[in-house]
Amino acid sequence: MHDETLLQVKNISVHYNGVRALKGVSVRLDRGEIVALMGPNGAGKSSILKSIFGLAPVSGGEIIFRGRPVPPATHQIAALGIAFIPQGRRVFRHLNVEENLEMGGFMIHDKKILKRRIEEAMDFFPVLRRKRKAKSGTLSGGEQQMLAIARGLVTDPEVLLLDEPSLGLAPKIVKEVFQKIRQINARRKTTVMVVEHNIKSILDIADRAYVLDKGKIVAHGESFAFLESDILERVFLGGVGAK
Ligand SMILES: Nc1ncnc2c1ncn2[C@@H]1O[C@H](COP(=O)(O)OP(=O)(O)OP(=O)(O)O)[C@@H](O)[C@H]1O
Ligand SMILES: [Mg+2]
Numbered sequence: 001m002h003d004e005t006l007l008q009v010k011n012i013s014v015h016y017n018g019v020r021a022l023k024g025v026s027v028r029l030d031r032g033e034i035v036a037l038m039g040p041n042g043a044g045k046s047s048i049l050k051s052i053f054g055l056a057p058v059s060g061g062e063i064i065f066r067g068r069p070v071p072p073a074t075h076q077i078a079a080l081g082i083a084f085i086p087q088g089r090r091v092f093r094h095l096n097v098e099e100n101l102e103m104g105g106f107m108i109h110d111k112k113i114l115k116r117r118i119e120e121a122m123d124f125f126p127v128l129r130r131k132r133k134a135k136s137g138t139l140s141g142g143e144q145q146m147l148a149i150a151r152g153l154v155t156d157p158e159v160l161l162l163d164e165p166s167l168g169l170a171p172k173i174v175k176e177v178f179q180k181i182r183q184i185n186a187r188r189k190t191t192v193m194v195v196e197h198n199i200k201s202i203l204d205i206a207d208r209a210y211v212l213d214k215g216k217i218v219a220h221g222e223s224f225a226f227l228e229s230d231i232l233e234r235v236f237l238g239g240v241g242a243k
Contacts, residue, residue, distance in 0.1 A: 002030035002207065006191055007052065007082075007159060012061030014047045014215075021047045022215045024061070027193075029159065034185050034192040036202045036223070039212035040236055045195040046087055048212070049161045052193075053077055053084040065159075079107065083157035087164045087195075089148040093137030097128050097147060100136050104151030114154070121150040124180055142173035146180065153184065160184070162194040166201070174198055178205050203227055211235050 007029040014022040022044045029035055037045045050056035052063055054074040063070045070077050078084075092100050101118045108114045122129040125146045131139065136147055145165055152160060165181065166174040182205045184190050196202035203209060203223040211219040211231065219231045226232060 002033045004031040005029070006031045006066060007193075008064040009048065009052060010062050010064065012048075012051055012063065013059045014044070014051055014056045015059050016057065020215055021056075022051070025212070025215070025217055026061075027210050027217065027220075029191055029193055031191055032185070032189055033208065034181070034194065034206045036206040036209040037193065037195045037212060038197070038199055038202070038209055038232065039218075042214075043212040044215045045212055046163050047215075049084060049163050049193065049195060052161060053082065055084075075107070078155065078157075081155075081158035082161065083152040083155055083159070084161040085148050085152045085163065085165070087167065089141070089145045089165075089167075091136040091139075091144050091147050091151075094135060096133050096135055097139070098132045100147055101128075101151055101154055104154035107155065117154045117156060120156075121153040124153070124184060125150050140173075142169050142177065145169060145173075145177055149177075149180065149184075153188075153190075156188075157190065159191045159193070162192065164195055164197065166196065166198045174201055178202065181205060199226075199232055 005028050009027045011024050011026050012022060013024060037048060039045055047056050051058050054072055054077050065080060092103060101121060105114045105117055127143055128147055128150055165177050178201050181192060185192050203226055206223045208222050209226055210217050213235050218235060
């Protein structure tokens with residue numbers, strides 16, 4: 001079903017001031033998939049997404065998108081159809097919902113297209129349409145996360161990179177956010193790579209998953225296989241891991 005490889009991270013390493021965050025990491029994303037990245041704090045999950053988006057100091061390996069190496073600058077990567085929604089739902093708190101969505105589409109010069117894209121993004125999040133004139137700082141945590149995702153959709157990306165979309169949200173809201181991600185994937189055919197610590201819920205919507213520990217991939221496979229194995233417990237309790 002998902003047989004066309006869209007994005008390949010090949011054997012990359014990342015060092016921050018001499019400290020190793022990733023060592024020889026390879027992951028791939030096939031068109032139409034939802035792929036989860038899991039692992040303990042500091043494992044290097046965010047570094048993978050940042051590497052793809054040109055925001056991490058990659059010191060080796062390569063990143064291939066649609067058969068070609070990704071360009072170095074973030075705005076060039078975004079222009080290819082990759083969107084990154086960082087950890088910590090950063091919305092512009094003093095701008096209203098609609099203005100935040102306009103910021104997401106700042107690269108779109110045709111006002112009509114921008115307007116249509118904003119409406120399409122709001123189709124997934126009726127609450128944002130209702131609150132389109134509300135200052136985003138007044139929204140709940142869940143609504144802010146939805147706004148951050150919607151803002152990423154305004155560019156109509158082919159690939160959505162999501163970093164910890166459920167962080168700090170109540171379980172009921174986590175479920176809702178994950179359902180939205182699934183809807184976006186199903187209706188727009190957006191390919192998704194999502195970092196998540198909420199393992200049970202993410203495996204419900206992901207096709208495949210990678211487990212990272214200390215900067216290396218320690219397991220990967222289809223989601224159902226993880227649900228039936230104890231590898232995650234072992235990684236999170238420190239029983240398995242990269243040296
Ligand atoms: N800008 C930076 N400068 C220095 N070290 C960094 C920087 N960003 C990340 N690191 C280090 O690199 C390692 C991997 O970090 P990364 O943020 O990728 O992990 P993570 O798996 O996303 O963790 P978390 O679950 O806490 O978000 C960690 O040891 C972290 O302290
Ligand atoms: Mg992180």
